[in-house]
Amino acid sequence: MTESTTIRWEQDETGIVTLVLDDPDQSANTMNQAFKDSIAAIADRAEAEKDSIRGIIYTSAKKTFFAGGDLKDMVKAGPEDAQQIFDAGTGIKRSLRRIETLGKPVVAAINGAALGGGYEIALASHHRVALDAPGSKIGLPEVTLGLLPGGGGVARTVRLMGIADALLKVLLQGTQYTPKRALDDGLVHELAATPEEMLAKARAFIDANPESKQPWDVPGYKIPGGTPSNPRFAANLPAFPANLKKQLNGAPYPAPRNILAAAVEGSQVDFETALTIESRYFTELVVGQTAKNMIQAFFFDLQAVNSGASRPKGIEPRKVRKVAVLGAGMMGAGIAYSCARAGIQVVLKDVTAEAATKGKAYSEKLCAKAVSRGRTTQDKADALLALITPTADPADVAGCDAVIEAVFENPELKHKVFQEIQDVVDPDALLCSNTSTLPITALAEGVSRPADFIGLHFFSPVDKMPLVEIIKGERTGDEALARAFDLVRQINKTPIVVNDSRGFFTSRVIGQFMNEGVAMVGEGANPASVEQAAAQAGYPAKVLSLLDDLTLTLPRKIRNESRKAIEEAGGTWPEHPAEAVIDRMVDEFGREGRSGGAGFYDYDENGKRTGLWPGLAEHFAKPDAAELPFEDMKERMLFSEALDTVRCLEEGVLTSVADANIGSIMGIGFPAWTGGVLQYVNGYEGGLAGFVARAHELADTYGERFLPPALLVEKAERGETFTDA
Ligand code: NAI
Numbered sequence: 001m002t003e004s005t006t007i008r009w010e011q012d013e014t015g016i017v018t019l020v021l022d023d024p025d026q027s028a029n030t031m032n033q034a035f036k037d038s039i040a041a042i043a044d045r046a047e048a049e050k051d052s053i054r055g056i057i058y059t060s061a062k063k064t065f066f067a068g069g070d071l072k073d074m075v076k077a078g079p080e081d082a083q084q085i086f087d088a089g090t091g092i093k094r095s096l097r098r099i100e101t102l103g104k105p106v107v108a109a110i111n112g113a114a115l116g117g118g119y120e121i122a123l124a125s126h127h128r129v130a131l132d133a134p135g136s137k138i139g140l141p142e143v144t145l146g147l148l149p150g151g152g153g154v155a156r157t158v159r160l161m162g163i164a165d166a167l168l169k170v171l172l173q174g175t176q177y178t179p180k181r182a183l184d185d186g187l188v189h190e191l192a193a194t195p196e197e198m199l200a201k202a203r204a205f206i207d208a209n210p211e212s213k214q215p216w217d218v219p220g221y222k223i224p225g226g227t228p229s230n231p232r233f234a235a236n237l238p239a240f241p242a243n244l245k246k247q248l249n250g251a252p253y254p255a256p257r258n259i260l261a262a263a264v265e266g267s268q269v270d271f272e273t274a275l276t277i278e279s280r281y282f283t284e285l286v287v288g289q290t291a292k293n294m295i296q297a298f299f300f301d302l303q304a305v306n307s308g309a310s311r312p313k314g315i316e317p318r319k320v321r322k323v324a325v326l327g328a329g330m331m332g333a334g335i336a337y338s339c340a341r342a343g344i345q346v347v348l349k350d351v352t353a354e355a356a357t358k359g360k361a362y363s364e365k366l367c368a369k370a371v372s373r374g375r376t377t378q379d380k381a382d383a384l385l386a387l388i389t390p391t392a393d394p395a396d397v398a399g400c401d402a403v404i405e406a407v408f409e410n411p412e413l414k415h416k417v418f419q420e421i422q423d424v425v426d427p428d429a430l431l432c433s434n435t436s437t438l439p440i441t442a443l444a445e446g447v448s449r450p451a452d453f454i455g456l457h458f459f460s461p462v463d464k465m466p467l468v469e470i471i472k473g474e475r476t477g478d479e480a481l482a483r484a485f486d487l488v489r490q491i492n493k494t495p496i497v498v499n500d501s502r503g504f505f506t507s508r509v510i511g512q513f514m515n516e517g518v519a520m521v522g523e524g525a526n527p528a529s530v531e532q533a534a535a536q537a538g539y540p541a542k543v544l545s546l547l548d549d550l551t552l553t554l555p556r557k558i559r560n561e562s563r564k565a566i567e568e569a570g571g572t573w574p575e576h577p578a579e580a581v582i583d584r585m586v587d588e589f590g591r592e593g594r595s596g597g598a599g600f601y602d603y604d605e606n607g608k609r610t611g612l613w614p615g616l617a618e619h620f621a622k623p624d625a626a627e628l629p630f631e632d633m634k635e636r637m638l639f640s641e642a643l644d645t646v647r648c649l650e651e652g653v654l655t656s657v658a659d660a661n662i663g664s665i666m667g668i669g670f671p672a673w674t675g676g677v678l679q680y681v682n683g684y685e686g687g688l689a690g691f692v693a694r695a696h697e698l699a700d701t702y703g704e705r706f707l708p709p710a711l712l713v714e715k716a717e718r719g720e721t722f723t724d725a
Helices: 033-048 071-075 079-086 092-100 117-123 141-145 153-161 163-171 179-184 195-208 231-236 239-248 254-267 271-286 289-306 330-341 353-372 378-386 411-421 440-444 478-490 506-522 527-537 543-550 553-568 578-588 615-620 630-650 657-668 677-683 687-702 710-717
Strands: 007-011 016-021 055-060 106-110 127-131 190-192 322-326 345-349 388-391 402-405 430-433 453-458 467-472 494-499 601-603 609-612
Touching (some): 033 092, 092 271, 153 254, 153 271, 163 254, 254 289, 289 494, 289 657, 330 345, 353 378, 353 388, 378 388, 402 411, 440 453, 453 478, 467 478, 506 553, 506 578, 506 615, 506 630, 506 657, 630 677, 630 687, 630 710
Antiparallel strands (some): 601 609
């Protein structure tokens, strides 16, 4: 018999066995090979000593209950490995099933986060008691990593709550529930306020239910809400694939399709067969490129970024107490809210008290909404709002240890507002600008302490967008960079770090995407096809609608400024075919975008899109031109961003692959299925060499801007990929 190394067997005198999940080699429990062996050993022992057992409780000695599948294994898993761990006949699933059907009550005492595989252990228990611990999360987020719950999660949620609820509430969105919401939605049976209460409730269940079984192991069990073989249910079923299709918009995400198939096929067969079907669909996903991409990005890269891979080493962490936010417009108001939500005092300053108060009203609106939806309490909302002091008086920023400037995008004005407050705030206060386009090095010339000056580029809407791009100017000190990094983490956002350059990383690269979409319109492509190509490539926003929202005059202004700077420095501006299209749209047709009521789209009087502007076809169509291949349209958008990202690496604007991947997905909507803009290159068919070959093809057909940069060609020749290691 193999020994259990990651699960402790603790049996009390009444015959209750507590299985303490406690992997000695990791800070969190995962479904690794050691767990597979341990749970098999536990199942053997439970069967052998069955007569002395009255009930079983799963709980964990870690802060979290159980972290889920072992992503280190999964990211490199071939078909056999995946099969080994999750095989329904021999793997972890089999052992959990043996314990589930031992004939004794099984309870999960969920002492902390139970996501993915963790919640699957809980689902293989007859009763679930969750500790209502702050920050604790419960659910099956596999879909967000391009996977499906392969440890029985699909088969059991379908049987627990019916196919419709299982798909919509748990499987397809990957929602992570707080314990309270998990209780409301039927994911757990009971909550407990303390670990002692949790274990007492688990024991009470065992005492009261000595013969307990899973609902699906009771003869005559029927799936709640019916199965596809029931005519009433069958009538509704087509809505699922249709809704899914609409939700995915044609983007290449295999996980939702496999989840749907595993749920529907599994609902029509017995439970054991459903487990086998689920394993088959799981294996297909785990060996595929999309899951590997998404695990790399959302697990490894995100962890590297948030844990400070780009933060200078050896500098003591610092927390901000009181921040001055200068400018209470759209961005300043959102920044003030995000800081106050993290418990930081905020002085929100604008030119007039009215404007500052209006900025604070934005937080009041968000708080009222959160209270009405039960996401926070009135007391907490009041406490948050009490942290924000609106003002027009520069003297009020006294005592601030950080400043975030978000006034109009004008360098003289930015200099002026810093001069107004730099002698009032703490003498070593961190000085940040939220500029979206102005070079940080030049802005730093306007303050008395350029070493403490740094770019902190937030995205709109600030309260929702998780990313902040930190921009290091030439004179920015390491101390300021570390402090800016700590501030972004303090407000629970994800910081990427880049060096100063026009448009930094994010604005520069997303500009390529928009330019490429517009260039296709100029080549006479059907604008609806351009939009559809962006959607099918997996972009969350369609390209022409995105540009309308931004306004067409903004890229033109940025282009003119950049061109001037490049030409003054003796360089040549690389013309892009999009420029002529934008110029015609603005100068000839007066269509500046959504805020002006007309752009690539038409708008009604409430600013709602009513359809693509028919004039596009009339003025830009080229009746004799061959239709652009759809695949080319998609790849032109993806390649334009990937190639410019490689140039950012080459120029030293970017210094980290993880920052590029995370920044591209979280900041500028690069499709998540790719794992980020450089992982897209790594995962391209044929690897870097395949990518280089395709770039040459695109360059031959569409222009030299697709020529691969030297760094890419060299790496391809050496057989390397883009990685930070
Ligand atoms: P906005 O026009 O909504 O707000 C600017 C605010 O600054 C106004 O309330 C104005 O009264 C105030 N202001 C002007 N002079 C001032 C002074 N002397 N002292 C204090 N306040 C003053 O502009 P928005 O969109 O919030 O942008 C602000 C900054 O953030 C700009 O630099 C912009 O480039 C940048 N940014 C904007 C993004 C966006 O999506 N709008 C995204 C990222 C950065």
